[in-house]
Amino acid sequence: MRMAARALLTVGGGGAPLQQPWFLTQRLVLWRWRWRGSRNYATPSALPPPDLPRLAQTARISLTPLEVEEFAPKIQQVIDWFGQLQAVDLQSIEPALKADTEGDNLRKDLPEIFENREAILDAVPIYEDPYIKVPKVLNKE
Template sequence: MSLTQADVRRIARLARLQVNDTEVAEVEQKLNGILGLIEQLQAIDTEGVEPMSHARDVALRLREDVATETNRRAAFQAVAPAVEDGLYLVPKVIE
């Protein structure tokens, strides 16, 4: 697939980008280069290749899910400007 200068102007208008006449040729060349790279990637045979979750085969060290801090909710709410039923009250932003 190859883009024309008219395509570049239309894409720029849809993306709300200002591309003047002197930049159109440069943008066209860059976009066609990107599309060419995508075509090369799509041509690669990936049949039988297992998907990877990470580039390196690593196993994460896991830790126990244990609370290490004490519950200081009452202390934090004691200094809060406004609290009701254990919840922080904030000013209304959207009317």
């Protein structure tokens, strides 16, 4: 099982609910309206919708019933996007792990002497011979 599917199953809950939650009814109404009003490329997921009050309790946030109603379609849309990602066929694509470091496409790291010292010093905002001053980059706490 893929990791995204495992994570979504954890978010979605253990089994199918016996009756349809009230926020799922609202989601379907909003989904139909949004589907007609804008382009939405997410395909509906086969995963059950998450139990938002339980999810909010797990995340240690409090949601009012109005917020649950507002966030339900948004969370379902994210789950649908994961479903769309899972539908992508990746078997025909070769892995590209370390693709840039394989082969002889790296140059040798050889020290070079830069002859035009004045060009560097002209670009530096603060120069006190023989040092170039830069802003502090380390925090001493």
